[in-house]
Amino acid sequence: MANILVVDDEMGIRELLSEILGDEGHVVTTAEDANSARELRLANTPDLVLLDIWMPDTDGVTLLKEWQRDGLLTMPVIMMSGHATIDTAVEATRIGAMNFLEKPISLQKLLRTVQQGLARGHDNARGTLVPPSAGRPLLAQEKMTLVPQIQPANGYHSAGSPVTIPGFGVPDNEFRVSFELPLREARDAFERAYFEHHLVREGGSMTRVAERTGLERTHLYRKLKQLGVDTGKGVKKAG
Numbered sequence: 001m002a003n004i005l006v007v008d009d010e011m012g013i014r015e016l017l018s019e020i021l022g023d024e025g026h027v028v029t030t031a032e033d034a035n036s037a038r039e040l041r042l043a044n045t046p047d048l049v050l051l052d053i054w055m056p057d058t059d060g061v062t063l064l065k066e067w068q069r070d071g072l073l074t075m076p077v078i079m080m081s082g083h084a085t086i087d088t089a090v091e092a093t094r095i096g097a098m099n100f101l102e103k104p105i106s107l108q109k110l111l112r113t114v115q116q117g118l119a120r121g122h123d124n125a126r127g128t129l130v131p132p133s134a135g136r137p138l139l140a141q142e143k144m145t146l147v148p149q150i151q152p153a154n155g156y157h158s159a160g161s162p163v164t165i166p167g168f169g170v171p172d173n174e175f176r177v178s179f180e181l182p183l184r185e186a187r188d189a190f191e192r193a194y195f196e197h198h199l200v201r202e203g204g205s206m207t208r209v210a211e212r213t214g215l216e217r218t219h220l221y222r223k224l225k226q227l228g229v230d231t232g233k234g235v236k237k238a239g
Contacts (some may be wrong), residue, residue, distance in 0.1 A: 002047035035159035053081035076117035
């Protein structure tokens, strides 16, 4: 959970970002202009700021410069705009912005960028470096280390014996299935275990489960209903 400040003059944007980030478990504070953002920053240091560039009183780049000048740019700042030029984005990055989001902002890109920003802020606070893989696609050899491997007993699978598939680095989180099952039943059993694992892992957040599994939320809801997965299961176990 993190404290996130959203600065945007559009009420719809503030409400949308608050809803999405709140669903992820973050505490969101909003400001409709630079003056409100100044007051909130002086009162408390957020873990992350989402800052709109074009605002009626003072634009986001100017506010960013003020925070840098006054020694208040101690948190990751992600700029947002639907009309900014490349030069503006480059300038904001040069001043100290961590990243830039172009409106309309896609859900997955928003969550990914926020997650990267929070990770960087956490590492900066501890004085550690962000891993080289952060912020870029994983290399082929890195991906291989993340793929769970099926480990047969004695190097082969005996007829009728269940196969154990290790979990994703979580102790005792294993899935067992018999090769004697019809393919459809075995596949459904695996998918149920797979989604239940991610529901528990993400505390029941459908937004994050959708991001983790690469499915649109509508498709995810339909899939869980089809498999008979209890969507409240993750919340109960996580609590």
